[in-house]
Amino acid sequence: MAPRPGGGRREAGREVPGRQRRERWRRSPAAAGRGRECSCGEVTEEDSVLNASQDLRRDIDEVKISLQNKAVVLQRTLLVNAIGHLGSQQEIYEKEQKSIDLRKQRFSLKQIGEQKWLQLPHLMKKQEEQESMTVSRSVKKLHDHLHEERELTTIIQTVFQIILMASNANWAEDLSLKEVVLKLETDAYLL
Template identity: 30%
Template sequence: MQLCDAIHNKLLEKNRESQLIYNTMEHSKGLCSQIVKSQKETVTLEAKWIEVRKRRMELKETCTKVLAELRAMKESENNFFAQMDDGKIRKINKYIAKEIDIVTVIQNVFQRLILGSSVNWAEDPKLKEIVLKLGQNPASS
């Protein structure tokens, strides 16, 4: 108390020492304001950081769930194909190969009809597109 009273009396004197004390107090007050401001910013940033960590954990949990679902789907797909007997698979593959052969023959016939006619298919954009599409392998498209 005595110290505060002595500083108060010194400030009232209005001399060089009182001015230095006043400037020091103002500087201290400014520093305290900056500290309080920095502490508030720190609290705000920490809250944001905690929120980001929570969202990151939620995303990690979501990714884990999705990966588990994908694994389950893959296993069920593998089980489905394992349950299918080889006879069905061979039959399906045979049917697909037969259809590809038929489409290839039809493509070749149309391509030869266009090329065999005296039409300049290279100048007609629609015919050019058709001829180029007919030249593609049906198994790859």
């Protein structure tokens, strides 16, 4: 029998209010004789009170057990909700940490990008200087090679002039020799 609001109790699938329960008890054989019969055949009032108090104790015990069961169910429900809440709090915390990590990573990448952007003019200038130095070395190398070629040409011209003079050939009359001699007299640095 479970307690009901308004002081009623459930008996045989229906609710019985407190007043009706008392009426039934009064009509019961125990109440009719006011308890059990004494040695003289009468039921004492003390026995009927004892029976009523036992019934009330039983009812109180049932109510206590029912309350304890409900308290256990409530505690379980609260515990499940708390665990679920903690789980969702943990998920929220992890997601916030991931978000913070992503923001930090983006910020560091942004800073690196800004540093590279600021270094870009310096890097371009350095590259131009390196290219300029490479070109300058190449030009100097070509210039040195040209200078060597001119000196060699001057030496060859001088040797040919000496050979022509030593041969006592009349180069002025021979057109092909005249042309060669005139070319030999041209300064190699003017070419």
